[in-house]
Amino acid sequence: QVQLVESGGGLVQAGGSLRLACTASGTTFLRATMGWFRQAPGKEREFVVASTWLSSRVRYAESVKGRFTISRDSAKNTVFLQMNGLKSEDTAVYYCAASGKLEPSEVASEYTLWGQGTQVTVSS
Secondary structure, eight states: OOEEEEEOOEEEETTOOEEEEEEEESSOOTTOEEEEEEEOTTSOOEEEEEEOTTSOSEEEOTTTTTTEEEEEEGGGTEEEEEEOSOOGGGOEEEEEEEEOOSSOOOOGGGOOEEBOOEEEEEEO
């Protein structure tokens, strides 16, 4: 069974850091575009960042640019989201997703495989 599993969420104070991980099992996403999205209570799911398979193209949401960094370890089939300078408005459930598209899309519907999500809570 193909699945993505996120980990690394938790509670952190404003200004702190967390690193999320997304590991694929049952498949390799060596050539997949990988994205991170998030959803806060009562809000729509929103795009955070996406990276094409060689990390040759990366797109960040303006709200996280300069604070968040996506990276991947293909040997471990894992994508990371390093989050620094966290703010209370970053509080959300974070999801990783995989897409066969060649562009780092911001559109959630273009991603065909999703993880179950991991909670990130930033206290002010």
